[in-house]
Amino acid sequence: MPKHALSVTREDDFAQWYQQVITEADLAEESGVRGCMVIRPWGYGIWERIQRLLDDRIKATGHDNCYFPLFIPLSYFEKEAEHVDGFAKEMAVVTHHRLIMQDGRMVPDPDAKLEEPLVVRPTSETVIGAAFSRWIKSWRELPVMINQWANVVRWEMRTRMFLRTSEFLWQEGHTAHASADDAREHALSSLEIYRSFAEDCVAMPVVAGEKPENERFPGADATWSIEAMMQDGKALQAGTSHFLGTTFAEAQNIRFQNSEGNFEHAWTTSFGMSTRMVGGLIMIHGDDDGLRVPPRVAPWQIVIVPMLRDQHEDERVLSYCHELRAQLAQLTAINEPVRVLLDTKPVKAAAKRWGWVKKGAPIIVEVGARDVAGGNVSVLRRDRLYNEDGKLASEIMERHDFVDRASDMLENIQQSLYEQARSRLDGNIERGITDFAGLEAFFNEGGKYPGWVEVQWCRPTGDVLAGVVERLKALKLTIRNVPMDAPPADGDCIFTGRKAAERILVARAY
């Protein structure tokens, strides 16, 4: 058994392990400001990669980026009752615009009280709806499809880094369409962007499906999500897409003249993915040595660590490393130039190696005087860190051979991380449960990390649904979604015994 780089294993204490990865991989830290984190360079670098790749996809499907105000007047929220009910309990409210000194302390200036308090945006449907109402006059302008990258604030009592913080970063897409069908279709196409992005770029297999009524976005007619399985068997909602009907169009007066000259309300959608994705990446790809970052979203894909000994060979080692870096930087892998770093910080080579292992750089290349003499490099793949004997699987390769193979190796690592996660997801969804007792038993007796179940239900609404939600809540379970690619129902509802309407995923979740 290898001795691992972290002091807590996933098996021992998943929550502690998660926290340790975040610290040891320099992803984020507590900021001293309640509920807000500092995203450190490696964590932010991963987020920037996510932004770049997702942004390309959002733009390629015809959305334009814009920027809307951080502050939303209270009156905007009052217009849409259901929406405000969903958010009012957790918003930061700006009430003053100046501070003064009073008894040696700074306090909000009573003379600078705002006439109308401003809410720090928890999401931007209302303020973007107001813009849509100004912009949209005729069917000719539809669809309007925009997106913004922004910070949002939802006051949270219990926070966890990346997963639930008072301030977080996200992308929010907003669109308006001439018909319900167009809008609904668009919401599904946004979901598909998320599915393919999560799987292709983050190597995160997901289940795409519709949320049950009780989990809809406040004000939405329908909400879809992608759900990923973490290594502790819990689900993480990694992105959501909403068909908003005419809810916001009615509240914000978004109307257009149709081709017959009559006025209609527009049909709107919204969709969002956030820094939560980084938390998901950690819990899906991390191991007991730290993070493993899929090459497509790794800020550095290859890190070269020169093994210097304060001796005169150091110069030859360094120049060999510089040449290697230049060669690798010429390569293309997975349709982008390879991102390669030569780490020359004044830190010992072994500490650097383990630092990059914990950060999860896909390939770590060590170069010492002996490698230089033999024209070699020592290559460590982060997805195959140890040999079966528990020793580090560092492979000595001829330098030109490594350069020739580096692109393929990166593609292969991307693929292998995806496949590991895929088989974990596929292997941990129990589909054979046909009654509530079975469900109960599965989660009570299914071990520490039981996974998910897919069961059939009658798609109840109202009080019946509320009862189902309560029964699940007692087991700390929630309905994740109705998988789009599940076969049609053919049995009975495990909650009511009635004829089932569809299949749902039930799981513990973040």
Added chain:
Amino acid sequence: MPKHALSVTREDDFAQWYQQVITEADLAEESGVRGCMVIRPWGYGIWERIQRLLDDRIKATGHDNCYFPLFIPLSYFEKEAEHVDGFAKEMAVVTHHRLIMQDGRMVPDPDAKLEEPLVVRPTSETVIGAAFSRWIKSWRELPVMINQWANVVRWEMRTRMFLRTSEFLWQEGHTAHASADDAREHALSSLEIYRSFAEDCVAMPVVAGEKPENERFPGADATWSIEAMMQDGKALQAGTSHFLGTTFAEAQNIRFQNSEGNFEHAWTTSFGMSTRMVGGLIMIHGDDDGLRVPPRVAPWQIVIVPMLRDQHEDERVLSYCHELRAQLAQLTAINEPVRVLLDTKPVKAAAKRWGWVKKGAPIIVEVGARDVAGGNVSVLRRDRLYNEDGKLASEIMERHDFVDRASDMLENIQQSLYEQARSRLDGNIERGITDFAGLEAFFNEGGKYPGWVEVQWCRPTGDVLAGVVERLKALKLTIRNVPMDAPPADGDCIFTGRKAAERILVARAY
């Protein structure tokens, strides 16, 4: 004389003209939220180009991107008196974290009052200083060089789009160093990033220099700026770099152990550039037909407008345009792939052409059935819109010839916009004034858009400086900076008659 696309000319009313460009080029609009604007797709696209190019330069010089909290506890500000004096009068203060319904209206919940109010960051020295204090232990970790892209809020009573808004977007770099010399040198290197970025990418010639004492950033030991000349002769501060001494290190306890094992305060710097740059770009490159965007920061560099007539040739025109687009997208100009759009929106071709003229796309290519038949394209360069006879300078070129020349054309437009601005700057700095009466006369009698003056002064401090600032203020003038490349002083101070110490730029400014 051509009839121009805007109804107000720069000569008529510069402020009105500026506003009209913003509206007609779809750059931004009022949001309905006091002091905040909506940045629309074309405006945001320019900002994204600025971000991308500036970010590359900031990263290439060793800065890592991070993200710090939006909210800053009041106590952080109280630690640094001078800093808070500079900002306290204009900050948004969050006092509550929940809303409730009261008498049918939403109000901040008195039970959810924060124990310590939170300030929406006007800048992040204090919260980043707190992080530096956690991160920095030893000289080995220095320098620490980070950057963040963020929104900040400074409550403004009078706002003007892009130039002065309560919320704006910016980049703020923050560094810590082991010595005063290192920090000062770094602050100057950041200024050089700004100078070269403004000139090379935004085609905006600037004067780099140190700000006088009264214009320093609150808490800084020295502040440098780049200043650009707008077409109305006013100055725009387009970026600033600050040497902060140990002010923030002392307030936030940023200390390190030096190589002898003793503890010292670190020396810090910060530097920022904001969405103000977009305002500067408008006022430096816009003309009476709208905006002209330098190719390096244009979201689309070439826009193809198919001239469709709802006839059967339309299909041939469109397929010709698609081929042309594909050919152009293969090209590289100014070290990047050419950004080319085929505009297929259901709008008349003439309206599209003028829309893109007003937006300032560098090259507009029109393609009609006759062009297709002849293998031609009609090319309009935005920097040379009219012939001398006042007619549109649309040039018919063979398609392959245009494709061959498009890259050069874009480089040439970039260069020509820079040169126009350069000769305006060089031609409008008066250097012959040797007394205050001359200065007064220059601005009172120098016409509508007088430009700048470079004069000599004794670099006064304290009350004498305050007196100088007052005298200038009466003329609506400010000292912009001490140009770094100006010759040494060789005369007398125009304010005091004493021997001069250096040369300063005096101007009206935004």
